[in-house]
Amino acid sequence: xxxxxxxxxxxxxxxxxxxxxxxxxxxxxxxxxxxxxxxxxxxxxxxxxxxxxxxxxxxxxxxxxxxxxxxxxxxxxxxxxxxxxxxxxxxxxxxxxxxxxxxxxxxxxxxxxxxxxxxxxxxxxxxxxxxxxxxxxxxxxxxxxxxxxxxxxxxxxxxxxxxxxxxxxxxxxxxxxxxxxxxxxxxxxxxxxxxxxxxxxxxxxxxxxxxxxx
Amino acid sequence: xxxxxxxxxxxxxxxxxxxxxxxxxxxxxxxxxxxxxxxxxxxxxxxxxxxxxxxxxxxxxxxxxxxxxxxxxxxxxxxxxxxxxxxxxxxxxxxxxxxxxxxxxxxxxxxxxxxxxxxxxxxxxxxxxxxxxxxxxxxxxxxxxxxxxxxxxxxxxxxxxxxxxxxxxxxxxxxxxxxxxxxxxxxxxxxxxxxxxxxxxxxxxxxxxxxxxxxxxxxxxxxxxxxxxxxxxxxxxxxxxxxxxxxxxxxxxxxxxxxxxxxxxxxxxxxxxxxxxxxxxxxxxxxxxxxxxxxxxxxxxxxxxxxxxxxxxxxxxxxxxxxxxxxxxxxxxxxxxxxxxxxxxxxxxxxxxxxxxxxxxxxxxxxxxxxxxxxxxxxxxxxxxxxxxxxxxxxxxxxxxxxxxxxxxxxxxxxxxxxxxxxxxxxxxxxxxxxxxxxxxxxxxxxxxxxxxxxxxxxxxxxxxxxxxxxxxxxxxxxxxxxxxxxxxxxxxxxxxxxxxxxxxxxxxxxxxxxxxxxxxxxxxxxxxxxxxxxxxxxxxxxxxxxxxxxxxxxxxxxxxxxxxxxxxxxxxxxxxxxxxxxxxxxxxxxxxxxxxxxxxxxxxxxxxxxxxxxxxxxxxxxxxxxxxxxxxxxxxxxxxxxxxxxxxxxxxxxxxxxxxxxxxxxxxxxxxxxxxxx
Numbered sequence: 001x002x003x004x005x006x007x008x009x010x011x012x013x014x015x016x017x018x019x020x021x022x023x024x025x026x027x028x029x030x031x032x033x034x035x036x037x038x039x040x041x042x043x044x045x046x047x048x049x050x051x052x053x054x055x056x057x058x059x060x061x062x063x064x065x066x067x068x069x070x071x072x073x074x075x076x077x078x079x080x081x082x083x084x085x086x087x088x089x090x091x092x093x094x095x096x097x098x099x100x101x102x103x104x105x106x107x108x109x110x111x112x113x114x115x116x117x118x119x120x121x122x123x124x125x126x127x128x129x130x131x132x133x134x135x136x137x138x139x140x141x142x143x144x145x146x147x148x149x150x151x152x153x154x155x156x157x158x159x160x161x162x163x164x165x166x167x168x169x170x171x172x173x174x175x176x177x178x179x180x181x182x183x184x185x186x187x188x189x190x191x192x193x194x195x196x197x198x199x200x201x202x203x204x205x206x207x208x209x210x211x212x213x214x
Numbered sequence: 215x216x217x218x219x220x221x222x223x224x225x226x227x228x229x230x231x232x233x234x235x236x237x238x239x240x241x242x243x244x245x246x247x248x249x250x251x252x253x254x255x256x257x258x259x260x261x262x263x264x265x266x267x268x269x270x271x272x273x274x275x276x277x278x279x280x281x282x283x284x285x286x287x288x289x290x291x292x293x294x295x296x297x298x299x300x301x302x303x304x305x306x307x308x309x310x311x312x313x314x315x316x317x318x319x320x321x322x323x324x325x326x327x328x329x330x331x332x333x334x335x336x337x338x339x340x341x342x343x344x345x346x347x348x349x350x351x352x353x354x355x356x357x358x359x360x361x362x363x364x365x366x367x368x369x370x371x372x373x374x375x376x377x378x379x380x381x382x383x384x385x386x387x388x389x390x391x392x393x394x395x396x397x398x399x400x401x402x403x404x405x406x407x408x409x410x411x412x413x414x415x416x417x418x419x420x421x422x423x424x425x426x427x428x429x430x431x432x433x434x435x436x437x438x439x440x441x442x443x444x445x446x447x448x449x450x451x452x453x454x455x456x457x458x459x460x461x462x463x464x465x466x467x468x469x470x471x472x473x474x475x476x477x478x479x480x481x482x483x484x485x486x487x488x489x490x491x492x493x494x495x496x497x498x499x500x501x502x503x504x505x506x507x508x509x510x511x512x513x514x515x516x517x518x519x520x521x522x523x524x525x526x527x528x529x530x531x532x533x534x535x536x537x538x539x540x541x542x543x544x545x546x547x548x549x550x551x552x553x554x555x556x557x558x559x560x561x562x563x564x565x566x567x568x569x570x571x572x573x574x575x576x577x578x579x580x581x582x583x584x585x586x587x588x589x590x591x592x593x594x595x596x597x598x599x600x601x602x603x604x605x606x607x608x609x610x611x612x613x614x615x616x617x618x619x620x621x622x623x624x625x626x627x628x629x630x631x632x633x634x635x636x637x638x639x640x641x642x643x644x645x646x647x648x649x650x651x652x653x654x655x656x657x658x659x660x661x662x663x664x665x666x667x668x669x670x671x672x673x674x675x676x677x678x679x680x681x682x683x684x685x686x687x688x689x690x691x692x693x694x695x696x697x698x699x700x701x702x703x704x705x706x707x708x709x710x711x712x713x714x715x716x717x718x719x720x721x722x723x724x725x726x727x728x729x730x731x732x733x734x735x736x737x738x739x740x741x742x743x744x745x746x747x748x749x750x751x752x753x754x755x756x757x758x759x760x761x762x763x764x765x766x767x768x769x770x771x772x773x774x775x776x777x778x779x780x781x782x783x784x785x786x787x788x789x790x791x792x793x794x795x796x797x798x799x800x801x802x803x804x805x806x807x808x809x810x811x812x813x814x815x816x817x818x819x820x821x822x823x824x825x826x827x828x829x830x831x832x833x834x835x836x837x838x839x840x841x842x843x844x845x846x847x848x849x850x851x852x853x854x855x856x857x858x859x860x861x862x863x864x865x866x867x868x869x870x871x872x873x874x875x876x877x878x879x880x881x882x883x884x885x886x887x888x889x890x891x892x893x
Contacts, residue, residue: 065393065394078371078377079394080377080378080380080393081380083380083382083393083394084381084382086391087382087383087384087393088383088384125307159219164637188536
């Protein structure tokens with residue numbers, strides 16, 4: 001099963017995959033959560049560990065087939081059960097992606113708050129024509145995702161694991177320019193909002209219930 | 215028990231049953247695609263929707279447990295409308311290729327569409343197309359036809375025990391397959407074809423061969439292993455086109471092993487269709503009288519002790535019995551039915567049968583396998599053992615060469631000395647069990663110390679309480695379909711096969727015997743080969759008498775349990791070939807020892823006289839055991855050679871499967887898989 005070939009999608013599946021020391025450190029506490037006969041429950045966390053390791057070692061967050069087989073062996077489950085999980089969730093990439101995986105939420109709240117502008121800015125800044133493609137420089141892959149659960153600060157652009165919130169066209173251009181320069185801007189709201197509080201600061205509960213004693 | 219009303223009919227049904235089962239109990243047929251009574255419930259096709267009072271929406275009856283007092287309606291406007299809707303969705307992506315689909319005429323979707331389909335489609339978008347998968351030489355895939363019922367996935371995982379099929383991706387891009395390209399590594403893969411409700415999985419060798427309504431269907435018994443699976447032989451004209459399983463809960467349930475199903479194309483190749491006589495070292499075509507003359511000429515003046523007969527693994531009881539009587543008339547006691555030399559003590563029936571019975575496996579609570587790989591020797595029995603492992607705890611240990619049996623086995627080692635080792639921890643497990651069983655295979659018996667092994671296994675069984683007044687846990691797993699029948703009718707006396715070889719007899723009559731080294735036959739021994747395939751035996755023969763294969767004769771077979779079953783003639787033997795008992799009967803007249811029967815009924819009556827078990831068709835009474843005296847053999851004289859696998863290549867074990875191109879392809883496919891795995 002360890003053949004080395006460029007698949008029909010034009011990418012190479014690595015022949016081998018082994019967890020490195022950092023991954024092993026992450027795996028141990030995950031496996032400890034499940035009883036010995038139920039280790040298969042750890043399949044999703046382990047696939048995340050795989051993606052993180054691929055990001056560290058290959059600058060591409062994806063799950064090669066060899067890694068799925070490794071996970072299957074580690075958890076004592078048939079490989080096909082791992083393939084099923086890895087292909088079901090779009091959080092797992094089954095083919096290589098760019099160094100920065102741009103995950104653009106276009107579900108209703110983000111769309112109402114201008115995700116179309118964000119998408120257009122992403123396309124023009126990276127030169128990517130369609131969702132699912134990777135930029136010519138190999139830095140960016142753009143994916144359209146369903147709601148990522150941060151609607152309060154819509155629209156959301158998720159870069160790898162980090163949410164960049166309250167995006168608009170200009171902020172998107174700036175973010176991508178910064179990523180291209182090799183900078184990683186701080187995640188969170190891009191307009192200075194405190195977590196998900198109202199823009200410009202809190203509007204309620206600004207004072208204590210009772211006036212301070214004189 | 216819960217009392218429910220189905221369409222006004224009151225039925226009582228066990229708690230925990232599904233609404234669908236309740237409807238069936240009331241005689242109402244519920245359409246279904248994903249539901250299968252032998253698989254887990256998936257509930258994803260939605261075709262089995264019914265209306266239940268006090269429930270606001272249609273309910274999938276396969277997954278809904280019954281409740282006391284439930285009022286179920288299976289044929290209301292709401293139900294019909296819901297099912298029509300489901301059908302419309304199913305047909306959105308299903309291609310309209312019924313005219314070129316092999317499932318046509320026996321397709322669940324086609325049938326249900328007659329009841330719930332619309333006469334036109336409202337769907338104008340592009341249909342989904344799915345790439346076909348390569349599942350090996352037996353199962354052809356047209357995955358665009360798949361309606362994603364997941365029956366195949368559940369069958370592979372639950373019944374076959376090879377979790378290799380799965381549903382990858384999701385939504386519109388969901389596909390059923392192996393994800394990585396590979397052939398299925400199961401001996402039961404042909405059953406996927408039967409359980410697929412549409413034409414997504416069909417038979418590769420049978421592709422575009424025939425339509426079901428063209429076929430003549432005959433009930434038969436499979437002889438390619440000793441399970442005695444009940445089969446349906448589908449023939450068109452003189453040709454057997456396919457073999458399907460027939461339901462028999464006690465034997466094969468509704469499954470069939472791949473060899474039994476797909477070796478059918480071997481019935482058309484390398485057939486013996488006329489007599490041959492060797493003159494000047496070369497075989498020449500001959501007529502029946504010429505062939506008989508040649509044998510009779512050789513027999514003249516020969517003493518009975520100088521002739522012998524060997525019965526092959528596929529022989530029917532009638533022909534063996536006729537041959538036995540012929541040899542008795544010729545004054546010869548030399549009969550052997552064991553080409554492999556397996557030890558057998560025919561003095562008591564339970565010494566050589568599978569006494570627990572196949573269905574009985576499901577009652578057992580501990581199992582010890584000795585020198586057997588049931589996955590290759592009897593895939594259907596292996597499936598039954600696996601079925602048992604899916605339920606309550608069922609500890610299994612094995613003495614023999616380790617192999618993947620599709621369930622968890624504790625391998626104790628492969629040395630025969632383990633049989634005498636009282637310190638094995640597993641013996642305590644057997645002692646603690648209420649219904650323990652032991653299965654001893656041909657790998658343990660077909661060796662020089664076979665009789666000792668048999669005696670030692672019996673002794674072990676007795677010492678751990680396997681032989682009880684109400685439970686017989688001693689089982690011999692045979693591979694040859696003819697073996698138990700042959701032992702029942704006494705086809706084992708006088709010289710054994712090794713003594714007949716090397717000039718031990720002057721005339722050797724092989725009744726379809728091809729599974730021994732024919733080079734060991736003495737150079738001056740005159741060999742008569744009576745059989746249906748030009749295999750090893752025919753190559754050595756001096757006279758060839760063309761016989762009938764199992765689909766071409768009415769025959770009685772006794773399976774490894776000792777179950778007597780009858781197979782019916784589906785097609786006639788090719789050319790000059792004749793049913794085997796008739797050949798023996800005709801020859802007996804030629805040598806003036808006319809056997810006293812002219813019809814198979816008369817023969818059978820005599821056979822039943824000789825051993826009354828032959829009168830007990832299909833039924834297998836189960837016995838406990840009161841007399842625990844063991845079979846003959848010195849239990850202490852065990853050899854030191856380890857138990858080796860008996861079946862080297864599951865797909866080619868007899869003349870029919872060796873002649874089958876499909877089985878050759880399977881052999882090649884397995885070899886390729888092993889080569890990749892070894893890398």
